[in-house]
Amino acid sequence: MSSSVERRRDEAADEPLLSVDGLKTHFPVNSGILGSIEYDPDADGLPFGIDDSNVKAVDGVDFDLYPGETLGVVGESGCGKSTLARTVVGLEEPTDGVIRFDGRDVTEFESEDDQWFRENVQMVFQDPMSSLNPRRKIGKIIADPLEAAGWSAEERESRAVELLEQVGLKGEYYGRYPHEFSGGQRQRINLARALSINPDLVIADEPVSGLDMSVQAQILSLMNDLQAEYGLTYLFITHDLGVVRNMADRVAVMYVGDFVETGPTEQLFTQPHHPYTRSLLEAVPNPDPDATGVIAELEGDVPSPTxxxxxxxxxxxxxxxxxxxxFTEESYAEFADFRDDVATEDVDAVGSPETVVESYFDRELPSDARRAVEDAAEAAARDDYDAALEALSPHQSVCDSVQPELERISGPTHLSACHLPTDDREEFQW
Ligand code: SF4
Incomplete structure (x- = not known):
């Protein structure tokens, strides 16, 4: 079992329905015409305009999802949530890692296994209109997956009518077209289509974004009812913390391709450990008017995954x-600028080490750090940038030098990837 997101229930002995290990989905930066130009990777440099870097949209994610539970994945736009969902459902090719569904390695499937997987794993998208063919009657849309599975026309129509009623629409709507429905009704139609073939797993990517609050509540309630009735398992992608708190048994917080905190929903909301989780919670209105936040609102943009x-x-x-x-914040910012220039071999190393220090630093440095900067400047002046980096390394923060791993915080299933000691966390209410 993967270590990053563990199960919510201790008592049951089920195997995970979905198990994801070390999943990476990277895209080449040049995916257009320049990206198709072949080049010799052993040659010096790349042809003009060619960038061989990758967008690391999903960059090593592990989780297990057990039958009947809901795992919510939250994070800002651009954190890789949707790419994760699309990779799990097979719409994107994984770069690395393993996806097991019902114990079978999805990435190794032959075509007949593909059909089995497509029947058991369905996806509901954010924009209900764009995923419904405007020229097809909704009854036919709902019944499409049944045709591929060999159902007769009569069986398909009967099942589509039954599903329409189960999602709160009238069976007589069977012959209507998508444009005749509201946004909330169209999402109900999408749910009916997703459920037509009795899948085990539904991957919902922002299924209520863009809907009015009251309609959102109706759709979420419907999804809960359908889960209870059919024993569905949900992987629920959303940027909305209120939604995930209502829907999920467990939550994974995603940032630039990685999970940074995971845990049982209530524990993660009331005892968040990772500063990103706490910042997300602080950045939205608190449902408890008496609650006080502990850190400032989330500032700045999500960094490029490239x-x-x-x-x-x-x-x-x-x-x-x-x-x-x-160090103070200011002196460390100057130190980090100098270190960046050393790392890119772009130090203005003309003159004595003292001159270099003066040109980079307005703030006072700790004495040992100042000596290290002078040593680094000397090394840079003789083009020995490895020695320069080595001189600076003892003074670098653990935060910008060592990638933290997910580790247990409290209880067996609450994990966080942060260097802060667990007892440094203040009380938090949300
Ligand atoms: S490791 Fe450091 S930078 Fe990262 S979240 Fe924790 S305290 Fe912040």
């Missing part, structure tokens, strides 16, 4: 960044 920050990917926005001894 060139994610070193160490902890959240370090560029983290309000709890761990400063090395003797």
């Amino acid at each position: 060139d994610p920050p070193s160490g902890c990917k959240f370090h560029t926005r983290c309000p709890a960044f761990v400063l090395p001894d003797g």
Whole structure:
């Protein structure tokens, strides 16, 4: 079993329905005409305009999902949530890792297994209109998967009418077209289609985004009812923390391609450990008017997954960044600028080490860090950038130098990837 997201129920002995290990989905930056130009990777440099870097949309995700439960995946736009969903359902090719469904490796499937997988795993998308063919009657749309599975026309129509009624629409709507329905009704139609073939797993990607609050509540309630009736398992992708709190048994918080905190829903909302989780919670209105937040609102943008920050990917926005001894925020910012120039071999190393220090630093440095900067400047002046980096390394923060792994926080299933000690966390209410 993967270690990153463990099961919510201790008592049952079920095997996971879905098990994802080390999943990566990377896309080449050049996917257009330039991306198709072949080049010799052993040659010096790349042809002009060619960038061989990758967008690391999903960058090593592990989780298990057990029958009948809901795992919510939250995070800002651009964190890789939708790519994760699309990769699990087979709409994107994984770059690395293993996806097991019902114990079978999905990435190794031959075509007949593909059909079995497509029948058992269905996806509900954010925009209900774009996933419904406007020129087809909704009854036919709902029955499409049944035709592929060999059902007769009569059986298909009867099942579509039954499903329409189960999602709260009238069976007589069978012959109507998608444009005759509201956004909420269209999402009901999508749910009916997803359920037509009795899947075990439904992957819902922002299924209520863009709907009015009252309609959202109706759709979520319907999804809960359908889950109870059919024993469905949900992988629920959303940026809305209120939605995930209502829907999920467990939550995984995703940031720039990785899970940074996972745990049982209530525990994660009331005792969040990772500063990103706490920032997300703080950035939305608190449902409890008496509750007080503990850190500032989330600032800045999600970094590019093409060139994610070193160490902890959240370090560029983290309000709890761990400063090395003797540094202030300002002096460490200057130190980090100097170190970046050393790393890119772009130090203005003309003159004595003292001159270099003066040109980079307005703030006072801790004395040992200042000596290290002078040593690094000397090394850079003789083009020995490895030695320069080595001189600086003892003074770098753990946050921008070491990528934290998911580790247990409290209880067996609450994990966080952050260097902060667990007892440094203040009370939090949301
Ligand atoms: S590892 Fe450091 S930068 Fe990352 S979230 Fe924790 S405190 Fe913030």
